[in-house]
Amino acid sequence: MKTRKEPGWLKYIDHVREAVSEKRYLDGAKAIVDPLPSPNDVRGILERHFKVHSDRSFRVILVEDYGDYKVFIQIPDGKSEYDFYVWRTLFENGKPVDVKVPTHDDLAAFYTQLKSKGEELEEYLINAVIKLIHPSYRWGIPRIISRYFSNLDEESKREVGKFLATLKWIALQEDANYPPRERKMGSKYTLAVYALLEAGFTMSEVRRVIRFR
Numbered sequence: 001m002k003t004r005k006e007p008g009w010l011k012y013i014d015h016v017r018e019a020v021s022e023k024r025y026l027d028g029a030k031a032i033v034d035p036l037p038s039p040n041d042v043r044g045i046l047e048r049h050f051k052v053h054s055d056r057s058f059r060v061i062l063v064e065d066y067g068d069y070k071v072f073i074q075i076p077d078g079k080s081e082y083d084f085y086v087w088r089t090l091f092e093n094g095k096p097v098d099v100k101v102p103t104h105d106d107l108a109a110f111y112t113q114l115k116s117k118g119e120e121l122e123e124y125l126i127n128a129v130i131k132l133i134h135p136s137y138r139w140g141i142p143r144i145i146s147r148y149f150s151n152l153d154e155e156s157k158r159e160v161g162k163f164l165a166t167l168k169w170i171a172l173q174e175d176a177n178y179p180p181r182e183r184k185m186g187s188k189y190t191l192a193v194y195a196l197l198e199a200g201f202t203m204s205e206v207r208r209v210i211r212f213r
Helices: 008-021 039-050 104-115 119-133 141-148 154-177 188-198 203-209
Strands: 059-065 069-075 085-092 095-100
Touching: 008 059, 008 069, 008 085, 008 095, 039 154, 059 154, 069 154, 085 154, 104 119, 104 154, 104 188, 104 203, 119 141, 119 154, 119 188, 141 154, 154 188, 188 203
Parallel strands: none
Antiparallel strands: 059 069, 069 085, 085 095
């Protein structure tokens, strides 16, 4: 019987949790805000801000801060010489209580949950994803929320922000690993997930169309 391979990030989880708990991380939350770099520029921008290529030593960097919900990137990882892990961390009373690398399934569930919370979210959340990821836009999260969700209550805006902030770094990670200049698809894979969800596909069906790496 074929055994299921454990995800590579598990070997780092204790080190990441410890770094977060002890606040031994770099603060890069204001490094990339608006606009996001174009897919072909992502490697250069990440190198300029975080030395993702020239310094492959273990580091944890805060990139999005929503108080009780933070997004970190962790260097290194092995898919490419620019790769990193994206971690989302939930906090209670200032302590991390849930630390993990979010999967496409996790974010798809977050997306579906948000869309069920009101007409504005049902109608415009896909527009928000497109504005965030599509190479023609690459809008920052505050601009997206101002454009589409200004009438939502503050807590709903925060939830949209958490979702988009996590998706943003997954997209940047894809662009770092698979840049279009190398005839690769990069974050277009990420965007395709949400286009298919909007078309009525389930995540199990999406996986039959898109081969996640």
